[in-house]
Amino acid sequence: MxxxxxxxxxxxxxxxxxxxxxxxxxxxxxxxxxxxxxxxxxxxxxxxxxxxxxxxxxxxxxxxxxxxxxxxxxxxxxxxxxxxxxxxxxxxxxxxxxxxxxxxxxxxxxxxxQLDQNYFKRVEAMEFTVKYDDRNDKKGIELADVVLIGVSRTSKTPLCIYLSYRGHKAANIPLVPEVDVPKLLYENPENKVIGLTIDPLLLNEIRLERLKALGLSQDSQYASIKRINEELDYADQIMKKIGCPVINVTNKSIEESANEVQEYF
Amino acid sequence: MxxxxxxxxxxxxxxxxxxxxxxxxxxxxxxxxxxxxxxxxxxxxxxxxxxxxxxxxxxxxxxxxxxxxxxxxxxxxxxxxxxxxxxxxxxxxxxxxxxxxxxxxxxxxxxxxQLDQNYFKRVEAMEFTVKYDDRNDKKGIELADVVLIGVSRTSKTPLCIYLSYRGHKAANIPLVPEVDVPKLLYENPENKVIGLTIDPLLLNEIRLERLKALGLSQDSQYASIKRINEELDYADQIMKKIGCPVINVTNKSIEESANEVQEYF
CATH class of the missing domain: 3.40.50.2300 (Response regulator)
Known part of the structure; x- marks a missing residue:
């Protein structure tokens, strides 16, 4: 001291x-x-x-x-x-x-x-990212530079924001077993799809925190290990089917994960 | 060379x-x-x-x-x-x-x-900002650290993204003469409201660009000087009624405007 x-x-x-x-x-x-x-x-x-x-x-x-x-x-x-x-x-x-x-x-x-072209590109990217956040939308896939997919709480939103701030149009699509993803995702146009995965135990902690923050019961299946494993298995299948790269975000900061994403595109 | x-x-x-x-x-x-x-x-x-x-x-x-x-x-x-x-x-x-x-x-x-508390605060801020972007929502005003108001194309979204990346929960509310703003805005709780304004001629240019980008006719009233002046007058009245600080974003980069916003809160 x-x-x-x-x-x-x-x-x-x-x-x-x-x-x-x-x-x-x-x-x-x-x-x-x-x-x-x-x-x-x-x-x-x-x-x-x-x-x-x-x-x-x-x-x-x-x-x-x-x-x-x-x-x-x-x-x-x-x-x-x-x-x-x-x-x-x-x-x-x-x-x-x-x-x-x-x-x-x-x-x-x-x-x-200075307010040059590069600047307007960044503004456009940020607006795009806000618009196509957490949306199961074909158009987002068509227009994005990069599309992140993953189950809830795998840092999709903060990663997209970071990338958009760097000038990339980043969309993200949540993976939930009960909801079909747009067919276009499987075609992986321009190889722009990147999967996010995370350690199930850490995800369990993060989701418990999330429930607490929302004032919800911690018993919700959303945070149960069983449900988390099901979701991650489902996500894994989708990513394999697409054949996209997968980044494990466990214990990584947004900057570190974004660095990895940028290496892919 | x-x-x-x-x-x-x-x-x-x-x-x-x-x-x-x-x-x-x-x-x-x-x-x-x-x-x-x-x-x-x-x-x-x-x-x-x-x-x-x-x-x-x-x-x-x-x-x-x-x-x-x-x-x-x-x-x-x-x-x-x-x-x-x-x-x-x-x-x-x-x-x-x-x-x-x-x-x-x-x-x-x-x-x-490192994934410390500060880190989670930033993630939370980014998610908040995506959620309360361009929304006429009382809850956004209640929960935000800062609320930006302004007519369309005054950099509300990119500014909020930048601020959220710095860990601030930033919401923004569009000002349109035809749509009433939430009453709570006039109370300006915790003095968190900040107005954005811009030179009408620059706004005219920006909106014409916007129409072009969207593939729409440039004759739309959205980009007409008459309409722009009406909107800016309306915004000006609202900001005066609230008594909030107003930042002129004309020819300023996001970083510069965000710097000014941060000086106010």
Missing amino acids: GDKKTVYVVSDSLGETANSVVDAAASQFDTDRIETVKFSHVKTVRELKNIVLKAADKDAMIVYTLINPELRKEFYTFGRERDIIMIDVMGPIMEKMENLLNSKPVLQPGIRH | GDKKTVYVVSDSLGETANSVVDAAASQFDTDRIETVKFSHVKTVRELKNIVLKAADKDAMIVYTLINPELRKEFYTFGRERDIIMIDVMGPIMEKMENLLNSKPVLQPGIRH
């Missing part, structure tokens, strides 16, 4: 890159001891100097992404003069990339957030 | 942090000239040495996140011996954080992806 420390995240854009570096590093320590304060869209020397003065006052460390090399240099110098720990996330890689490509950077902060 | 260059992203976990640093840097150059190859879950010296040999062969630059300081050091030394540009994303910040906190890191790769 120890006292709390502050990390200032400073960026000429939103600060998402610096934030993710800080999060990754902080996760290796006692995260409760680290408080992050974000300064976005910082673009003048004056603002940067004010931040340094505040940081000196708070004994904060500064992690920054600034595109302009002069601002970077001035910020660093000013911070070091006040004995502040300065971590430059973009400087080293931008300088090396300049050498590698033998070309100058455009020096435009926030360029990634 | 110039030839293509390769960047190797190497990580003992998924490589998302290194990837986002590479993307941010690459966006400042001609991104078509940069090809990224990702190596995830790399954990042994042998694997790292193989990657260096491949990189030397391809004249690739290496950007890496490794938690273990000895692996980091060995990788760096081996890479530099082969004259490879080596960018260590995690090393500098982890060393400084160790000093700042005066505590040792746990040295466990992928710790952020």
Whole structure:
């Protein structure tokens, strides 16, 4: 244990890159001891100097992404003069990339957030995914980039959301023994179908939690091992019949499972 | 113009942090000239040495996140011996954080992806958001952390998805002059309602695109300036009556608008 420390995240854009570096590093320590304060869209020397003065006052460390090399240099110098720990996330890689490509950077902060075609593709993918979530729908299969199938509580929805955020139109279809799936699924057009499976005991736990959250009786067959095994067997048959790849999501985070899904398409 | 260059992203976990640093840097150059190859879950010296040999062969630059300081050091030394540009994303910040906190890191790769409470909170938020997307529903208002309102095509859905991915239960309610909103909205419980507005001319363009994408006639009143102005006036009245903050999403990316939303709650 120890006292709390502050990390200032400073960026000429939103600060998402610096934030993710800080999060990754902080996760290796006692995260409760680290408080992050974000300064976005910082673009003048004056603002940067004010931040340094505040940081000196708070004994904060500064992690920054600034595109302009002069601002970077001035910020660093000013911070070091006040004995502040300065971590430059973009400087080293931008300088090396300049050498590698033998070309100058455009020096435009926030360029990634521009409303270009790629952006509209992502918006479209997210809207698609919300529309075709948990639906037994032929049209979803036709229009999707990827179709996830699996029994209830195999992370179909969060996985689809993650994938859509990355620009992929992801649909998902629940597998329930009592409900037939669309015939088109068996044709597996463009090999876009991917199955999800999970350890029955973990699924049992997850479903019990789910029943609790919904205020329902824990005796429901939904969470019984017998029913779960039946459902997983049924899903297994369908996936074999389709001949699609199957990802086991047991103890995997959404990011990890999504990584596997992306490797398939 | 110039030839293509390769960047190797190497990580003992998924490589998302290194990837986002590479993307941010690459966006400042001609991104078509940069090809990224990702190596995830790399954990042994042998694997790292193989990657260096491949990189030397391809004249690739290496950007890496490794938690273990000895692996980091060995990788760096081996890479530099082969004259490879080596960018260590995690090393500098982890060393400084160790000093700042005066505590040792746990040295466990992928710790952020653990299935902890925070993780389940995010999954729950995503499922909530899919369920309460574009719904005129009292229950959504009751249960949400944040409720977005706005006319059609003001980015309600993508914004909610982004927020849910960050762990917030986000609901959205469409504003249409012909449909009454739930009474509860006017009470604005816990000040969770936020309005979205947009420039009428941009909305006109977006809706024309939308009609085109749906294969519908561009003459539809949906995209007419007259109708758009009526809708925006109506929305404006509702938002004033509620007294909620209003965010203008014109020319803003989802990330930027979401940043503003998060500042309000």
